[in-house]
Amino acid sequence: MNAIIVSALLGVVMMFSGIISKNKSVHSVVAAAGLLVLLLANLLDSYGVFVLNIDTHDLFHFEQFGLYFNSIAIVATLVYVLLCGKTIENTGVNVAEYYALIFFVLCGVSILSSFNGLLMLFLGIEIMSIPLYILTGADKRNLKSNEASLKYFLMGSFTTGIMLMGITLIYGATGSFTLGLSQTLDSGGLTPKTSFLQIAGLLLLFVSMCFKVSAAPFHFWTPDVYDGAPGVFTSFMATIVKAAGFIAFIRLFENNTVILGPTWHLLLSFVIVATLLIGNITAVFQQSVKRMLAYSSIAQAGFMLFALYAANDLAKEGILLYAAAYSLATIGIFAVLIKMKDYTFDGFNGLAKTQPVLALTTAVCLLSLAGIPLTAGFFAKYYMLAAVVKAGGALWLVIVAVLFAAVSVYYYFRVIQAMYFKEGEAETVEITTGFKTGLLLLAALIILIGIFPTLVLNWFYF
Amino acid sequence: MSKLVYLVPLFPLLGFLVNGLGRKSMSKTLISIVGSGSILASFVVSLLIFFDVKANGGTVVTLFNFIDAASFKIAFAFQVDQLSSLFLLIITGIGFLIHLYSSAYMHDEEPQHFARYFAYLNLFVFSMLLLVLGANYVIMFIGWEGVGLCSYLLIGFWFKNNNYNYAARKAFVMNRIGDLGFLLAVFWLLMKLGTADYGSVFANVSKLSSFDITAITMLLFVGAMGKSAQIPLYTWLPDAMAGPTPVSALIHAATMVTAGIYMIARSNILYTLAPATQTLVAVIGLATAIFAATIALKQNDIKKVLAYSTVSQLGYMFLGLGVGAYTGAVFHVMTHAFFKALLFLGAGSVIHAMHHEQDIRKMGGLKKYLPITHITFLLACLAIAGIPPFSGFFSKDEILTAAFGKNPLYYFIGVGGALMTAFYMFRLYTLTFLGQFRGTHEQEHHLHESPWQMTLPLIVLAVLSVVGGFVGIPEVFAEHAHSLEHFLAPIFAESTKLAEQHHLAASQEYLMMGGTTVAIIIVIVLAVNSYKKYKATETETTGAAKLLENKWYIDELYDAVIVNPLHAFAGFCKNIIEKSGIDGVVNGVGKLVGYGSRQMRLLQSGQVGNYILIMVLAMVVFFLIWFNDATILRFFSKIV
Amino acid sequence: MSTTEILFFFLSALAIFSAIMVLVSKNPVHSVLWLIAVFFAISGHYILLNAQFLAIVNLIVYAGAIMVLFLFVIMLMNLNAETEPQKHIWMKLAGVISGGCFLLMLISLVRQTVELGGRKAMMAEGNIGLIKNLGKSLFSDFVIPFEISSVLFLSAMVGAVVIGKKE
Amino acid sequence: MIPVSLILIPLITGLAAFFIKESKLAKAWALLSAVITLGVAALGIFFLPAKDLAFDAAWLPDLGSRFTLMTDGMGKMLVLLTTVSFPIIFAATYHNEYKRSGSFYGLMLLSQAGLLGVFLAADALVFYFFWELALIPVYFLCSLWGGEKRIAVTFKFFIYTFIGSLLMLVGILFLYFQNPEHSFALQSFYHIKLSASQEGYIFWLFFVAFAIKMPIFPFHTWQPDAYEQSPTAVTMIMSGIMVKMGIFAVIRWLLPVFPNASVHFANVIIVLSIVGMLYASLIAIRQDDIKRMIAYSSIAHIGLMCTAIFAHNKTGMEGVMIQMFNHGVNVIGLWILADVIEQQLGTRKFSELGGLAQKAPVMAILLVVMAFANIALPLTNAFVGEFLMFNGLFQYNIWMAAVAGVSVILAAIYTLNMVQKILYGNTVPLTEQAKEISGNVQWMLVILVVVVIVLGVYPQPMINLTKDTVDAILVKR
């Protein structure tokens, strides 16, 4: 609860700071401070200390899983703000508002991490999405940005409609907005066979969630939006928001998979394979690194869906680790990317000579995304695969996944090759030492997690 | 004394090391002293060992455990007995003479190549000694391949000339083919008996099924074919003449090429128990003897003639082995070593005098320039032709007699070969020494007898080839005159027990000897007369002669049937299968991904409408997937 | 056939008809007006279901505020039948077919959901739709979503401002 | 503690090396580190009791993986090979200049750490980690300092091997969840009971990974290109040591864990390997490039080792054990010579060389010795290995052995072809100015030659060193 309240308040605070100070960098500082506060509040939450104690009427269900994800999201956002703050300030005039919106998104994230019942799911997703439509269009003069935001908005609202229909059908079948089929089974009235209405509802929900986490074939918005949106906000969208989507996805379906039975796994494996295929294969021949990362984020989504497929403890730990690893790495890459003059692969040629530090950290992040051992990304993928293998069966799916992982190496390493092995003068905007140190710390963190993933996960078991 | 047997190979090894490492710093004299001295030393030791053995039988000296594997043990052990000690004498004795000879013959080489030469030569002697001393087939194989290596190195000694290098490579590879057979035989023994020691193998020979024995002996014989240049693996030996002449004398006449005979004689029991193989050996030997002889008839390179004669003589030895006359074979090895070495050295001395002219058509009338060489050469020719009482007569006669006992046909063909031998040897002799000189003028001007280091070995060997035969006087002349047979008796005891003895009537033997001798003399006279007045003519030979001059086109045949196809197939693998086939598949996967990528990008049309349309369709599909239990279809059918 | 049923069918027919008109009418303004008609029909349904509060809200918020907003925008851009872009006929067909499939799909499922057999939507009576009851539970059980929706509005507001504000 | 230090020394020194700017210092540093590692290894292997060669510490408790290191005979032997090879490689290539040599030697040492880790690991996850850690530095080394086609070639090599290792990872995971003890420990893997079908496909998951690494026909196509393109020092590591990873892994992780499958598929694999041997030998005959020729000949040799492994008898296994070491030594020697020639004359083409024996007799002698070691001439180390391996294969199946034996002949052909084309014949303009090899290289080669001869004459110590492994592995069946 703390996270929700505090982040909402902080949104307001940011607006005030926008009124009070015209100095942009102040806003960044305030935001960073606010995030620290938010983190603190969230941590207190897990120790049972509440900002204000309200009866949530069972609309929320706070558990370590959700709270822990909050902290990950908040830390990631903090890293994001520290690394990309400068760029945000240069994106437009309404810096404070951007931060405010980011905080509102965080509010939505923290709702999604603890919602209990479809109502809060709906509200959470909307709170998360609406600011994103704005942020996508933040670069008002840029037609691509406009186009992206309009596309995002149209498809997003359409999906909202689908989702609501799903919720409604479930409500019709069960008479409640609470999660899970468990209640519906023992509450009589229904035949032991789960009702078609409900299945239909769940399917529609599933579809809309697939859209939010950009799983094929509902991924189409992702490349265009990520490509069109200003780099800074793409980075935010692609990491924290997406991870939150997955958390919601899992919390929504973890109890239902059993009842949904084998067909569910069939459907899911279909989605997973499609996602991996489209994400990985399409990424191979992209010219712009930004767009490549968009597709790679689809590919990563394919991997994260394994958590849904397995739906066991390992999967839940794994998705947290994945969220952390993936977010950190992606934020790192985007932080470098938005400093580049040229977003194409050739733009990175020879970066290792001009900016060794940037090249190194980018390389680490890419290795992490590719899932090379000794980086956080490896254990993220490892957990996913392990979870599925543990769940039994579907070894073929795992093998398919690793083959696609090998494909992903191809396009991630294209960047490394450009930076290290190709000749060229990669041009960047001026780089502060602070930024470099930040990146180095990030890389160090990634490697640390890569060697001792339990550092992150042991938190999870207190 | 036999305990010191390790000294025998040790000296040459040391000589090899000293000459090899010190080749920059040492003077030629020093080098030759080290080289020859080491061999002399081991010759002395061998002599002592020989008499020791003669006095009180053989023994096995184990140095250390070479391989102690799970399923078998292989000791680095030396077999000291009659057979090996005899070979020790031949190898070290003739080896020493040839070293001595070389020190003069190779004197034009600059010091470090001179040293290299002696190093190789010592290394060869070392490996040859290992070969004969080894107490099991593995050690023998070590020597077996070692001599192959040295022959490779020495054939290609003048490595600037690429033809020589090819000859060297050919020799090594052909030997390798044989060696593979040898190796497989050893594996077979190890698999069946778990040991390769002569002692235990021959003791447990009863444990082997007759099929095993036949297979093993066949495989061993393949090895012998390679090493001892028998059909079909003989073609390397004539080419091997590319090496320095003393090398040809030592390696390709006296010692290495007889390794096959040694090996079969060593494992005589196995062969006696494998009649099938024995027949094969006899037939191959006989065939080689005749075949090589025919080729020798028409060769014009002095060394080539000798080479083919060597092949042919080796054939006789195998014939002997094939018909169970093991002693005879060994005997012929010994005598052949004498006179063939002598012939080569004589040839060497001629070539030396003629400034590396080897074509006998450009020689002639050297009698008066090279008296010693001439005499010794003549003696050698008589010996090889088998004129009594020269050594060749006894050994060859023994083999032929045994062959007759086995199958008269062998005998008559063998005699035919002997006649050819006589013919081409005296053709060679006549063209070289008789008539008048056909070489260039300044060659004639420079003609001179060789220095003592070269003539001394000639003389010694000449003596040996004259008297060498007396160690094996046939029984018909005198009881127990065949001292060699008695000496070697323990080695072949088992076989002689098994093989049925057929003694010819003395009269018949006399008849055969007399007959052959007369025939041979006639042939000799014929040869001398027909070539005394020889004039070098440029007329292109035709018909059979051409066929023989070109060695029955066997090399060409091999090239066409084996070498070229292999080469072509290798190229096919390299250029087609590898590039387009396997690697093609690998790269094809990559290309496929690329293609798929380009296609899938089109899916991302940029049109919101299409996106949403696909989403809706996907939803429909999902429903269909989910309610695949015909729920929906049932409904649709209801509507219709 | 009771009046309720008659009303129900009338309103349903009206709603569907005007919904279709929204699609087919070339002039955006007409579409808006037809949509308003749909909303009125739906409000009628609310009243039939005795959900008076929602009926009113629907009229005020949707038919009133939102549609007017739409109207303004359209006027502002002065879009009309001429400027109205038309999709290619095949695209339209594809849209209609896939939409139709979707509909058939769901209907088929509904028809086969046995447990809905004999379930009725309570018409005219039942007081949960009354402002009093709704208000009670809105400000007791559902106060948190209520507050959160205020956050939602706030963010929407900020967003609209950020987007709309001239730089 | 010894094994940990074996991994840590190169790791730390390697990381440190990145910060060394001037190349002289970097070289010295790398050499020093390698020598120290060698010292530690020798100490551990020859002087300390076995218990000091094991290490165990908690790493990922909740994943059931512990940082466990152990050494059996095979491990010792390969650790020895690695630690011996690196100083020799460094010393032999001491005069080669690399741009940013600090990073070069850093990566080299990192790969050494990875290799040692692979040979020491007794925990599947740790094993996988080091498996990759050994690969990645090599990838960078090749791509940064390699030939002109380096990027594409090494990338192919990387993805190829990466696919393999990922499949292996899947296999490891599967085994882990089949494992009643819920641990990645090697020992516990040995007790896993799998159904025949499971064993079947998991076996292949592992084998493909190892087959790509070895490489076994038809997974070999990355190798010649990679060897050709990468800097020779790296090639030495790849062909001298890295290929042994594959064989090592098969022996330690495949045979004991899948006893039935490895017997069941033995024929397939042996036939595959034999085809590979002959195929590679044939291609080697037609090669005109020293590096490619050595690459193909090494494919042939590896194929032989693979056949001997799957012959499933002690003789063959002993052969494989010592041959792993011998092949490493020989091939490194050949690479050094290839490097010398390339450094001096700037070409690797036979057709452009010739007559070097006149100009550089010492080099000629060394090359000849190495060449004859390569064709397993008796009294060179390789003979013992091949003798035992063929023997094992022969015991398994006479005909297979006979066919495989043909490769011995082919080996003679292509090796002598190389020797002749490079050393013999008359000098060509290019080789006119050829010089004798420099002292340090010469000495390194002499050391190798001595090893070659000594192990050829007295191989018993090697056999004894690895006896325990042989017994342990084959006792499982």
Added chain:
Amino acid sequence: MPIQYYIYLCLTLFSIGIIGVLTRRNAIIVFMCVELMLNAVNLLLVAFSKMHHGAALVTDKASTVGIDGQLFVFFIMVVAAAEVSVGLAIIVMMYRNTHSVDINFLNRLKN
């Protein structure tokens, strides 16, 4: 009134909305169709809430079962309003730059 009727009605409206989204190019109309979908959902929710309410009344006269459905509708309206404000703002921004509301012109971003 049997609940199926409401379901059919709402599904029909909903599908009409979808079809509208698929067939029109004018961003505003598309958006309006989305609104139509939402309204269909609203009506269905109310119908369901009344259905459950009715079922509950049989056992308990004072039950408020089904009220959450109607409140959900309320929240949907709220969200819809918010979306509309943002959506129209975006559309207007788009129009400012391109002087068009045709979604087919949104094709700078593709592949």
